[in-house]
Amino acid sequence: MPKALYEKRGKIAYVTFNRPEAMNAIDLEMHELLWDIWREFRDDDAVEVAIVTGAGDEAFCAGADLKTHLPHWVAHADAMLPRRKIGDGLGGITRGLHRIYKPIVAAVNGWALAGGLENALACDIRIASERAQFGSFEVRRGFHHGDGGIVRLVNICGAGLALEMLLTGEPIDAERARQVNMVSRVVPHEKLMEEAEKVAAQILRNDPWAIRSAKETILNVIGRPLDDPFAYEAFTGYSGAPTPPVRQLLGRFYDKTDEGRAGKHGRTEE
Numbered sequence: 001m002p003k004a005l006y007e008k009r010g011k012i013a014y015v016t017f018n019r020p021e022a023m024n025a026i027d028l029e030m031h032e033l034l035w036d037i038w039r040e041f042r043d044d045d046a047v048e049v050a051i052v053t054g055a056g057d058e059a060f061c062a063g064a065d066l067k068t069h070l071p072h073w074v075a076h077a078d079a080m081l082p083r084r085k086i087g088d089g090l091g092g093i094t095r096g097l098h099r100i101y102k103p104i105v106a107a108v109n110g111w112a113l114a115g116g117l118e119n120a121l122a123c124d125i126r127i128a129s130e131r132a133q134f135g136s137f138e139v140r141r142g143f144h145h146g147d148g149g150i151v152r153l154v155n156i157c158g159a160g161l162a163l164e165m166l167l168t169g170e171p172i173d174a175e176r177a178r179q180v181n182m183v184s185r186v187v188p189h190e191k192l193m194e195e196a197e198k199v200a201a202q203i204l205r206n207d208p209w210a211i212r213s214a215k216e217t218i219l220n221v222i223g224r225p226l227d228d229p230f231a232y233e234a235f236t237g238y239s240g241a242p243t244p245p246v247r248q249l250l251g252r253f254y255d256k257t258d259e260g261r262a263g264k265h266g267r268t269e270e
Contacts, residue, residue: 003030005055006037012200013041013050017116020056025065026091026115038092042100048208049200052123053107053193054116060106060132063114064090090115093122094147099219101212103203107196108132108174108183118145121152121182124215125199128174128183129192135171155222157182 005016015037017024026034041050054060089095093104094115106123113135120126120134136153138144144166145153153162157180165172174186187195203211217236221229 002033003027004033004037006040008044008047011046011048011204012197013044013047015041015050015052017052017054017059017061017119019065020054020058022065023059023062023111023113024054024056024116025062026119027065027068029068030065031091034091034093035097038097038100041102042097048102048211049203050102050104051107051193051196051200052104052119053196054109057110057131057189059111059113059116060108061113061116061119062111063116063118089118089122090147091119091122094118094149098122098148099216101215103200103211103215105196105199105203107192108134109189109192111135113171114138114145115147115149118147118149118152121156122148126177126183127192127196127199128177128186129189130174130186131189132174132177132183132186133171134165134173134177134182135169136165137169137171139166139169 001018003017003019005014005018007014007016015034017026017030019025019027019030041047087096089098093100103125104123106120106126108120108126108128110129110131111133112120113133114137117134117136136145136149144150150162150166153165161180161182164170172180172182174183177183178186185195213236217233221232224232
């Protein structure tokens with residue numbers, strides 16, 4: 001059985017960390033497999049959104065499997081190792097394949113630890129099972145996040161939460177994660193995938209170009225001085241207006257013939 005699973009159902013791709021016996025920790029083989037999976041998802045025009053989860057009920061992902069990574073790091077350690085790692089983030093989407101503009105939804109079914117937390121944070125929308133736990137335990141072992149965890153914690157949750165988690169090394173539960181905007185909602189464990197698929201369906205009813213442009217714009221405006229993101233948002237937001245598909249959609253709205261008018265067609269439940 002592959003250590004990471006990839007399945008396509010309609011326009012949704014399902015990615016599963018598949019080492020439940022090791023809390024779905026990412027060893028070197030799984031790391032390479034995930035890179036291949038995310039490349040395939042990026043390049044496949046038949047799928048528009050991905051849902052990521054972990055096999056079993058204990059863990060979403062416990063991060064890097066140090067039994068395989070540490071010997072590799074020791075054997076290849078030299079002054080250039082940090083530079084080589086810049087383009088080789090754990091599992092691909094944390095860094096290196098972080099510019100995939102198709103939406104990625106994390107269905108966090110259990111523990112998201114260390115690099116597992118980094119993989120969850122690298123997704124665009126996070127939905128948590130009531131059993132989910134989130135932790136950064138690396139400081140207990142003499143290091144800290146190196147695959148985007150600190151950057152994304154600060155951007156998503158703020159410096160206060162990042163400092164608390166990184167300095168204490170203590171986990172937070174699903175409800176606290178919701179309160180600090182780490183996850184958008186917490187659902188009963190048995191409803192997790194159903195809720196993730198509902199969100200995916202809400203994404204799929206929208207225009208693919210607009211979705212990808214919106215994600216790209218959000219990634220590009222984080223942390224910039226105010227005038228820069230204003231200008232960038234205006235450029236990307238209006239750049240699609242002259243194209244025939246957008247003009248057709250806007251024309252339907254103007255003529256009141258579209259099916260997405262607020263309060264008219266119940267679109268929020270489709």
